[in-house]
Amino acid sequence: MKKKLKKKRMHNIKDIRSDIDKFIESISKRNIKLDKNEITELDIKNRTLIQEKEKLEKEKKDISKTKDKTLFEKSKKISLEIDSISKKQSEVKIELENILSSIPNIPLEDVPNGKDESSNIEIEKKGNIKKFNFQPKSHHEIGEKLNMMDFDLATKTTGSRFVFIKDKIALLERALSNFMLDKHILENGYTEISPPLLASENTMYGTGQLPKFESDQFEVKLDDKNDRKFLIPTAEVILTNIVKDKIINKKDLPMRLVAATPCFRKEAGSYGKDTKGMIRQHQFYKVELVSIVEPNHCSDELERMTNCATGILDSLKIPYRKVILCSGDMGFSAEKTYDIEVWLPSENKYREISSCSSCGTFQSRRMKARYKNDKNETNHVGTLNGSGLAVGRTLIAILENYQEADGSITVPEVLRPYMNNLKKITNN
RNA sequence: GGAGAGAUGGCUGAGCGGUUGAAAGCACCGGUCUUGAAAACCGGCAAAGGGGCAACUCUUUCCUGGGUUCGAAUCCCAGUCUCUCCGCCA
Numbered sequence: 001m002k003k004k005l006k007k008k009r010m011h012n013i014k015d016i017r018s019d020i021d022k023f024i025e026s027i028s029k030r031n032i033k034l035d036k037n038e039i040t041e042l043d044i045k046n047r048t049l050i051q052e053k054e055k056l057e058k059e060k061k062d063i064s065k066t067k068d069k070t071l072f073e074k075s076k077k078i079s080l081e082i083d084s085i086s087k088k089q090s091e092v093k094i095e096l097e098n099i100l101s102s103i104p105n106i107p108l109e110d111v112p113n114g115k116d117e118s119s120n121i122e123i124e125k126k127g128n129i130k131k132f133n134f135q136p137k138s139h140h141e142i143g144e145k146l147n148m149m150d151f152d153l154a155t156k157t158t159g160s161r162f163v164f165i166k167d168k169i170a171l172l173e174r175a176l177s178n179f180m181l182d183k184h185i186l187e188n189g190y191t192e193i194s195p196p197l198l199a200s201e202n203t204m205y206g207t208g209q210l211p212k213f214e215s216d217q218f219e220v221k222l223d224d225k226n227d228r229k230f231l232i233p234t235a236e237v238i239l240t241n242i243v244k245d246k247i248i249n250k251k252d253l254p255m256r257l258v259a260a261t262p263c264f265r266k267e268a269g270s271y272g273k274d275t276k277g278m279i280r281q282h283q284f285y286k287v288e289l290v291s292i293v294e295p296n297h298c299s300d301e302l303e304r305m306t307n308c309a310t311g312i313l314d315s316l317k318i319p320y321r322k323v324i325l326c327s328g329d330m331g332f333s334a335e336k337t338y339d340i341e342v343w344l345p346s347e348n349k350y351r352e353i354s355s356c357s358s359c360g361t362f363q364s365r366r367m368k369a370r371y372k373n374d375k376n377e378t379n380h381v382g383t384l385n386g387s388g389l390a391v392g393r394t395l396i397a398i399l400e401n402y403q404e405a406d407g408s409i410t411v412p413e414v415l416r417p418y419m420n421n422l423k424k425i426t427n428n
Numbered sequence: 429g430g431a432g433a434g435a436u437g438g439c440u441g442a443g444c445g446g447u448u449g450a451a452a453g454c455a456c457c458g459g460u461c462u463u464g465a466a467a468a469c470c471g472g473c474a475a476a477g478g479g480g481c482a483a484c485u486c487u488u489u490c491c492u493g494g495g496u497u498c499g500a501a502u503c504c505c506a507g508u509c510u511c512u513c514c515g516c517c518a
Contacts, residue, residue: 014477047477047478047479050477050478050479050487051478051479051486051487053478053487054477054478054479054486054487054488055486055487057486057487057488058486058487060498060499061487061499063498063499064446064498064499065446065447065499066498067446067498067499068498069498071498072497072498072499073498074498075498075499076498079498227508246438247437247438247474247475248438249438249439249455249456250456251456370475371438372438372456372457374457375457376456376457376458376472376473378438378474378475
């Protein structure tokens, strides 16, 4: 298992070699300093050893072709030499790859520079923020008052950061999933997938969750310790890996996939943050969009995908804004990311509800996902993923934005067909 | 859980110790033909890595990892996965 992992890499050493200064500079935008000499030396050492090894291999091969018995002894000796060089070479290679695999994706040119979220830039604001003539309540107050949301019960059965959703709000949650799925399938050209919720170690590696972010993942205990499986933190993991180890026919691109799944996250390091309510849970539903495209279409596809996500909020008539993440705030695999944030009246601010990223060929290189282009050449595909949307947080946004003074919830019109035409969620 | 069979290029599928990196077909790319298309015909077409400005060339790879051999897709061992039959079960 482990051995399979070490073969993979994120960055192509050839590209780095061709302009290492530029590469190091690009990565520095992510607040990461690379040691140029270390990388260069390992690369040269590696290639020197490869050359030595190949020379001997050729010699050995030639002997074998002659079938000359007098040379057989020599061939045996060469084999031993090859073994020793090849051992050295693979050590160097692993060392080099360990360095390369810790390097995140390079931000695209149009990504703003910055250290953290304070440098993110708002690029669009949409929807009307409703003025309440009463103090708007938080979603968990509303839900608990209606007796349709129970955090204490979840603590009893499971632990903290879980919730029981009941009755009409459970229906609302289900309606949201179905509404989003239908829209993406029928209007946006996505194909529905109902995937496994467990992913192998290798799969987790492909999209970048492992090895660096293992502590965020829930691992499932299995009898066989070599067989490690994880609950998916997002359907992105399992959907994107559909093309792992494949060479895709160009005519099958773009592939657009959508899935509504539970997601599981440990959220290590976020204790004390958003402890109340459903904002940050260990388990939540999310409708996930994944696109597999020709790499030169990544930027266009990112715009398209983001529009698919905001389209849901447009239909639900919930105010939101679109933000482009700065270089320091982007996820590990992303080259460019838009966050969509919804307005939450109780907090009087926008909160993230979707994140749409282009990963360029970063993930496909780790997954070995390729396609044949117009010239019949084999190239890595581009991968994108985005939430369309996080169902739990959309639920929150609806409760808060559609709340009434009497504690009831008006059901957004587009959801009513999914809720037996229910217009209002009330206590009785 | 028991008993068998298998894993080969984008796909299907031959090969079972020595120019086999791998037949054949499909798909794909280029061309001839055609008003255009189809059909037919001709040609091309694996990947990764190394060297070279380049033409080109070398190495590795037939599930993975070990072993036997001068030489392995082919033989041996271990593992993974898939299929069929039986049992069990949502």
